[in-house]
Amino acid sequence: MDRSMREADVVVAGAGHNGLVAAAYLAKAGLDVLVVEAHTTPGxxxxxxxxAxxxxxxxxNEASLQASLFRTTTIDKDLGLSRRYGLRQRVIDPAHVQLNYDGSSLALWRDPRRTAEELKHFSPKDAGALLDLYRVIDAAVAVGLPLMQTNPTRPxxxxxxxxxxxxxRGRRELAAVGRWAAASHAEAxxxxxxxxxxxxxLVIGLPFMPFNADLGGWALIYLGVLSKYGVAMFEGGTGAFPAALIQCLTEHGGRVRTGAPVxxxxxxxxxxxxxxxxxxxxxTARRGVLTAFSPATVxxxxxxxxxxxxxxxxxxxxxxxKGRGISDYKLNVALSGRISMARHEKWRGDGLDLKVPCNSYHDYRQTLAAARDCARGDVPEHIPGLAIVPTAFDPSMAPDGCDMFWFWTGLTPADPRDGWDRARKQITETVIRDSEHYYQGIESLEIARRPLAQPDIAERFFAIDGSVYHVxxxxxxxxxxxxxxxFAGYRTPVPGLFLSGSGTHPIAGINGLPGQLAARTMIKHLRREDRDGRAKALFAETKARVGNG
Known part of the structure; x- marks a missing residue:
């Protein structure tokens, strides 16, 4: 194999989007970068x-779909992903819709006032309360977001x-921020x-902590991000993001080697x-290794x-x-025709294509009950989650006249008492059964399905316990x-080892902040080594190990 695939200044282990973001920043800073990826496809x-x-x-889209926090970052501008490498993103508005069994629905628009106006149909009191909550959350976002965008130990x-x-500026809201963030999700x-x-x-798509656990109310901060920045999707699927990153990386001399599990x-x-x-x-890594997968694995x-x-x-x-009692599950279904959501679209009467947003369609009590069932090891009677038809956003994802259905939930048992073979089948059948009422045609048009339960996510994405959050x-x-x-500042106590990925600060999801911040930390550290003369010594040591070069 070519020597360029056997040594570099920096080896980035893992070609997920955070690894590729880090690699692009490192290469742009003048370092020789090699990314090694276990799977045959980077991303x-x-x-x-x-x-297939x-x-x-x-x-x-094998796992992720909406780029929930990417627009909070400077990555697109810094790396020229849209300007030079063809990345195209579009804000989805509304990003989420709650569908009710009777055909009614509530859209979560980027503009809170528009959401509140819809909410008046169900509860004028709640419409006012929503705007009050947004004022509190907006203050929390203003306080917290700058700290999300910097090193957590050396801000x-x-x-x-x-x-x-x-x-x-938001001192009048700070007491309310404290009460809301300290409460449990359900209490808030x-x-x-x-x-x-x-x-x-506001509960189905945010199953981070147990719903009755104190300090779980913080999950609602997502509303503030939704309002301030909007939620986008990438044209060509989520894979367009790593594709643009790889173009940036290779233009600056970096390389990606796939099919090479570390x-x-x-x-x-x-x-x-x-x-x-x-x-x-x-x-060989002459300057260091940056890992971009589960830190527990590393x-x-x-x-x-x-x-x-x-x-x-x-x-x-x-x-x-795997300490929350719940785990993640993902389903893709290929369909031989078009899904219909005519019943719910007719009720709205505003022309909104309900196949484009991420929709939820279980009630509040069913969601709390599902979490309790999961903690006992039982597959819930109903499995609340988020569903979307990706082909409504990008028809190129399927043959002409056909749709894809995508579903994710964080409410499946972490340890099903009847084992995963039985649980996976039961979960999949439940999801498809419940979804048919809202997405007419799933059952009759299905030609193929690909469910990914906890062990499947672990195997496909090399994530301990199948956690999409890694921690x-x-x-x-x-x-x-x-x-x-x-271990929180990307640089570890072990010289030459740096961490990135969804298990590092600030959070999981398609945003790239862990990769950006890890790369900046590593660049700063390596420049300090250069000033101290350490770099020359490292090169000499490497040369002695690998022979002439």
Whole structure:
């Protein structure tokens, strides 16, 4: 194999979107970068691939779909993804709609006033309460967002000043922010709202912490992001994002090597100096390795035992990945024709194509009951989640006249008592049965399905316990404790090893912030090494190890 695929200044392990974002920034900074990816297709959970072998004429977004936080970042501008590399994104408005069984619905528009106007049909009182909640959430976003966009252990002074300024400007709302964020998710919703339609809309898509756990109310901060920035989707599927990143990376001299699962981090004299891939081949990293998949995988399975001090090893051994009682499930269904949502679209009468937003269609009590069932190890009678028809946004995803159906839920049991083979089948049948009432044609037009339950997500995306978050999204595992104390600033206690990916600050989802911030941290550290003369020593050590070069 060409030597460029066997050594580099920086080896990035994992070609998910965060790994590729980091790689593009590193290459743009002048470093020689090689990305190694286990799967045959780069992109990780943002892959868009043919649905082969089930229905190869159809293309599916294998995991993620909406870019919920990407517009909060400067990544597109910094890397020129839209300007130079063809990335096209469109804001979806409304991004979400709550569908009721009787044909009525409530759209969550980017403009809160428009949502409140719709909500008046169900509860004038709740319409006013929604605008009150938005004022509180907007203040929280102004305070919290600058800290999301900087290193959690060494925040930039500019970010701190923005946060302080936001606290001064929003001081009248700070007490309400504290009450809302400290409450449980269910407590916060029931304090503000009386009608099921708004309660259900604001709980189904946000199953981060148990709904009755204190400090779970923070999940509602998503509303503020939705309002301020909007939620976008990428033309050509989510895979358009990694494709643009790879163009940027290669233009700056970087490379991607697929089909190369990392099996071990190579440690020389206490420093990570490369990776060993399946088959035993060693890939040398002259300056360091940045990993962009589950930090629990990196620190407990790939890093040799004994490298970390016992106290640090204990911390990473207890990174939570399956402690909430719930887990993620994903379904793609290929259809031989077009789905109809005529009943609900007729009720609205405003011409909105309901196949474009992410829709939820279970009630509030069913959602709370599903979480309780999951905690007991039972498959719920109803499985609330988010559904969309990707072909309504981009018809190229399927043959002419045909649709794709996409569904995600975070409300399946973490440990089903009857085992995953039975649970997967039961979950899939339940989802399709319940969805038929809203998406007419799913049952009769189905030609192929691909369900991904917890073990399938773990196998396909190399994520411990099949967690799309990599680390349980509980409030105590954010900021300086994500993924664990001592490992939150991207640079680890092990020289030459840096972390990125959804399990690092600030959060999972299609946003790229973990990759951007990890790359900036690594660039800053390597420049400090250059100033100290350490870089020359590292090059000399590498040359001695690998021979002439």
């Amino acid at each position: 990780g959970m943002t892959c868009t691939n043919p649905m 072998p089930e229905a190869p004429a159809y293309r599916i 930039a002074l500019s970010a701190v000043l923005k946060t302080v300024g936001a606290m001064v 919703l029931e304090e503000y709202f009386e009608h099921d339609v708004i309660r259900a809309a 099996e071990e981090l190579v440690v020389t004299d206490g420093r990570v100096t490369g990776v060993r891939v399946k088959g035993g081949e060693e890939i 620190l407990t399975r790939l890093l040799p035992r004994g490298v970390l001090a016992p106290k640090l090893q204990n911390r990473v051994d207890h990174i939570p990945t 349980d999204p509980i409030i105590t595992r954010f900021g300086p404790r994500r993924p664990a104390p001592g």
